[in-house]
Amino acid sequence: xxxxxxxxxxxxxxxxxxxxxxxLRIDTTNTGDNATSxxxxxxxxxxxxxxxxxxxxxxxxxxxxGRANVVARxxxxxxxxxALLVHGHLDVVPADADEWSVHPLSGELRDGYxxxxxxxxxxxxxxxxxxxxxxxxxxGVRPPRDVVLAFTADEEAGSEYGAHFLxxxxxxxxxxxxxxxxEVGGFSYTVDPSRRLYLIETAQKGIDWLRLHAKGxxxxxxMLHDDNAVTALAEAVARIGxxxxxxxxxxxxxxxxxxxxxxxxxxxxxxxxxxxxxxxxPIANIVGATIRNTANPTRLAAxxxxxxxxxxxxxxxxxRSLPGQSELLERQLRELVGxxxxxxxxxxxxxxxxxxDGELVAAMGAALRAEDPGARPxxxxxxxxTDAKAFSQLGIRCFGFAPLRLPADLNFxxxxxxxxxxxxxxxxxxxxxxxxxFLRTC
Numbered sequence: 001x002x003x004x005x006x007x008x009x010x011x012x013x014x015x016x017x018x019x020x021x022x023x024l025r026i027d028t029t030n031t032g033d034n035a036t037s038x039x040x041x042x043x044x045x046x047x048x049x050x051x052x053x054x055x056x057x058x059x060x061x062x063x064x065x066g067r068a069n070v071v072a073r074x075x076x077x078x079x080x081x082x083a084l085l086v087h088g089h090l091d092v093v094p095a096d097a098d099e100w101s102v103h104p105l106s107g108e109l110r111d112g113y114x115x116x117x118x119x120x121x122x123x124x125x126x127x128x129x130x131x132x133x134x135x136x137x138x139x140g141v142r143p144p145r146d147v148v149l150a151f152t153a154d155e156e157a158g159s160e161y162g163a164h165f166l167x168x169x170x171x172x173x174x175x176x177x178x179x180x181x182x183e184v185g186g187f188s189y190t191v192d193p194s195r196r197l198y199l200i201e202t203a204q205k206g207i208d209w210l211r212l213h214a215k216g217x218x219x220x221x222x223m224l225h226d227d228n229a230v231t232a233l234a235e236a237v238a239r240i241g242x243x244x245x246x247x248x249x250x251x252x253x254x255x256x257x258x259x260x261x262x263x264x265x266x267x268x269x270x271x272x273x274x275x276x277x278x279x280x281x282p283i284a285n286i287v288g289a290t291i292r293n294t295a296n297p298t299r300l301a302a303x304x305x306x307x308x309x310x311x312x313x314x315x316x317x318x319x320r321s322l323p324g325q326s327e328l329l330e331r332q333l334r335e336l337v338g339x340x341x342x343x344x345x346x347x348x349x350x351x352x353x354x355x356x357d358g359e360l361v362a363a364m365g366a367a368l369r370a371e372d373p374g375a376r377p378x379x380x381x382x383x384x385x386t387d388a389k390a391f392s393q394l395g396i397r398c399f400g401f402a403p404l405r406l407p408a409d410l411n412f413x414x415x416x417x418x419x420x421x422x423x424x425x426x427x428x429x430x431x432x433x434x435x436x437x438f439l440r441t442c
Contacts, residue, residue, distance in 0.1 A: 012131040013429040020127035024107035024116030030091035032157040043090040044068035054137035067161035076145040082178030083146035089155030092118040113422040125402035163390035185400025190408035201400025203252040203381035206351035208319035213342040221307040233313040236337040282411040289383035323351040367438035403434040
């Protein structure tokens, strides 16, 4: 009888489920406040242990108490080539357990899915990377180029304590990195049973989070009052919330729509891209946000007593700008809110856009087609933002490529920051196989 000590290690497609489940059970909720954000250090230590266990040397870099990042480098066979950065964040957005079918920290396996906050954003990819490199170390595989692994904190609140900290304080860790891959790309969109588009992120909108501030004359709530800060703020917020900015089709979005129109056999009217987007089903929500600047009110704050009219009121607006349009968006917003409302930027990070070509893109396509003969890679723009914003400042060409083959009826976009977040187990295992092929050949 073979003892457990000499048992064969699990296959990476099996181990990825265990790794992802463990990560989902570590609460890494990022509230945007250091005092209440928790768990990133624990997750970083878990990742570092899994790397060290197979002979990879990890280093934990803490930007503030508990806000921890892990970086490691795996040497390639050709040191003359530029290194590839593979990055994933460990933090997640908050989740209200009362709204979920399962507890968001359960890591429960049910109906062929692994459930939990972070299952697709983005502990699934973290687990895929760990499974692949652990398998390499056990079997003696070396990648063709150096691979730099970065598992970061704070992506969900702008990356100040994560990727931006690393790129400003420890930029030497990324010496030689010329390209990088991270989240929200490489997932499938089913055309028919034999064909799937795989959306590769080559662009992402800018982050332009801001606060509006209104001032007025404080007073008693029972009296007539024509200088009410809450009223002024509410009117400005309503104007922004109901406004639709002009349609602008960028090169990335145009390329995506042309590919989709050809595959689906639908007519693309360049002057009315929304007609084609409306036929895309669940992903229309993501794509529809990439043909214009957007601004969504998310928080309001005013007052300190029910019968006191406050002298100040504020609102937070989540704005996302198309490439090259951040300053235009600011002018558009100032026209909407009027001269009496002050605008304060909370986060302002640029949009990114690169071309859909080169050896790295070819390697992505080859790896996808090897595991899914019906795969057709297409470029797209992400409506949100990722840690790529920080890494691109080092001159790294960044892509979203965290491969997943998804069920045709799964509303993937609704799971990001939504309730009942879950990843299909077979999709997770598919991602491991694709990532392994890609990293061996890129």
